[in-house]
Amino acid sequence: MRPDSINIISDLLSFIEGNDDPLFNETALKLFRFQFQYNLPYKKFCQTKRKTPLTIKNWQQIPPIPIQGFKELTLACEPPEEAEAVFMTSGTTNPNAKGKNYHPTLAVWDASMKGPFKKFVLPDVEKMTIFVLSPAADLNQNSSLSRYLSNAVTYFGTANSRFFFSEAGLDMGAVAAALKECEARGEAVLLMGATFAYVHLLDYFHEQKCRFRLAKGSRIFDTGGFKGQAREVEMEQLYKMFAEFFDVERNMVINMYGMTELSSQIYDQTILSTYENGQTIFAKAGPAWVKTVILDTDTLEPVSDGKVGVIAHYDLANWNSCLAILTEDIGYRTEHGFVLLGRVQGSEARGCSIAVDQLLQSNRG
Template sequence: MEREVLAFIREPGDEAAFDDLALRLFRWQRERNPVLASFWAGARPRHWREVPPLPVGAFKQAAVACGDPARAVAVFETSGTTRGPEVRGRHHFFTLDLYDAALLPVFERYLLPDGARLPMFILTPPPEAAPHSSLSYYFGVIRRELGGPGSRFFWDGGAGDLLYEALARALREAEAAGTPVVLLGTAFAFVHFCDRARQEGWRFRLPPGSRAMETGGFKGRSRELRQPELYALMAEVLGIPPARIVNQYGMTELSSQFYEPNLRDPRYAGFPRPKQGAAWCRVVIRDPETLAEVPDGEVGLIEVVDLANVGSCAFLLTQDLGRKVPGGFEVLGRVPGAAPRGCSIAADIVLGGSGRHPGEGA
């Protein structure tokens, strides 16, 4: 099954081919995954849209694994920022080949549509410092496979903090040399760096061709920012226009990610922007009570079908609200009452988001 999905990732087929592969993956996972054998016991889908999606909370309750979890080559964990590590969701991987194959072409499509190979400055811990972080692994692969000379992580593993001064020096050097760069990090890593830059009086005007990608959401423990506010802050401090900043939507329980298309298509430079993904993924918006698919434009729970999730579950019901719009789908935030989570909140806590930011009064 891994080989079949990998072949589809490399050469995607039409909708009929997707449906056929998705249904065969459904049956394959049901036979090998005890959680899904129980959850899907009575399911007889005739189309991929009829497969009951598994709530992502299941990853906190059991090993959603198509095999012996002890044989996993990697285990990525959710941030566990709300109730401690005992309720972290765990995603077991028996191979990372599919993960790598899924992330690279989509990142290139939405962040490097011009084919550039630029220095990548990454505002998260590196994989060796966070071996259970899917985001750190993701950035490690991107740096290794797509980063230009000078790409690096700006993180002090000992102190557990951003290397603020080192990043500022690297930005000044890029500015002086006229070298465009790619900045990558969580939303609140950028918030904390920009706050520090304001405190120190740092201002940068990065060269044309520079771009940034942020992920993790705009709500932290310390404060909440709307997307236009964050991008205005980044533009003020870094000199990267909002039209050159991309939001990525992903989660530990998935193997694929979704991106805003504004670097590829200037029609999407304003707000709000849709999310788009890969040919091996589908997004369905479902009524929270009935789980029926809702019409385009109506708000519901986001279901993601990710065929790259071979070793766990390819049909997942998130705790995020969204709606289908022209060009893709929008993410509108968490379901009311759902526990906040995510790498951006984790970064906010680590970087001092207890309610006071650098430069603010006590």
């Protein structure tokens, strides 16, 4: 790697270790200068908006790149062929157009995952028995979620932790047997998996007439959306089923918001707030090196708290691609964080569509 990259990595690891929010603006501006210099497609996009390191004085002025750019362009400061890992989107919309995020080293990605997981998911315990319901890194090396799940077990799992997904799929019978054993021992367990994995698992438990009374302190972690190929399930409906089948109440259920295009994750504050003050906060929050802003869907200018808009994230851990990402999600801010409402639809996407057009036009030829 070039010396500038090594220096950036060192700065970011120090920021993450110190959780140093006052340095966010300074670090973001330094990182923007780095990306403007070495990430040519992003530089061209910024130039169309007349945004350069000379004109930007605050991190909120940094242009967020539409996530569509990760599908259409190679967004990397270091040579992509030298990446230690390449995380790809699932390509459910278009299998031939998968978004790619190149990681010359996973040191920053891993550091960004570890501390917030402990803070938001396990604020009250050092380790826990973790049962993983989705593919781990050995089955899908191009999945950021798979690495995330494997890291969770490596960093925070007890010796009884297990992975239940293989090339044959999810072994639901083995999950049921393992949960019964934990129930009998009074051992708390953390279930982790993609949201829709639970739908199929609960269907199986319903057919088998399985119910569990998991030990106090047990919790359920899900990530991803609530739409599957088979049918759509409402979030609150699924969470009620968690209480029915596992005896795990809503305040011990946590949804993680993550995406391939980012290098950090954002969490419900359910478990953390319950542990800290006994009040359940559902709004999502992230670590100090991630800032989330809500933008007007037409103008892409910041909106006031409570007003619905498109979500943009500023993630310092995204050092090799673009620290500022314009998502296709909508939500609104509260005093505690932000609430995710779903995907941008139809006419709501005007500002996003204009940004995508600007990105692609600036990189033609």
